[in-house]
Amino acid sequence: MTVRLIADFNDDGVVDTSDHLLFVAVFxxxxxxxxxxxxxxxxxxxxxxxxxxxxxxDNFGSSA
Ligand SMILES: [Ca+2]
Ligand SMILES: [Ca+2]
Incomplete structure (x- = not known):
């Protein structure tokens, strides 16, 4: 089963600072x-x- 995390922008299975950097770039x-x-x-x-x-x-720190 694959869970797509809502804020896992780089699809590595965890919502962390690397996703935050991607978010900041498009903010x-x-x-x-x-x-x-x-x-x-x-x-x-x-x-x-x-x-x-x-x-x-809200999703920061979540993992699939
Ligand atoms: Ca991620
Ligand atoms: Ca919006």
Whole structure:
């Protein structure tokens, strides 16, 4: 069984600082911007911002 963690952006099975670095790199981008990644728009509102960060924090430390 494969569990896809919501905030495991690099798919290594754990939500940790390496995922945080990926998140920081896209923080503030909106749909249509260069580098926007819909996987990191955790609440699906079209912008990668504070609400997505809060979801990330909730999932930080999770492992599959
Ligand atoms: Ca990860
Ligand atoms: Ca968002």
């Amino acid at each position: 503030g981008l909106s749909e249509g911007d260069d580098g926007f990644n819909a996987d990191m728009d955790l609440d699906g509102d079209g912008t990668i911002g504070i609400p997505d960060f809060l979801i990330f924090v």
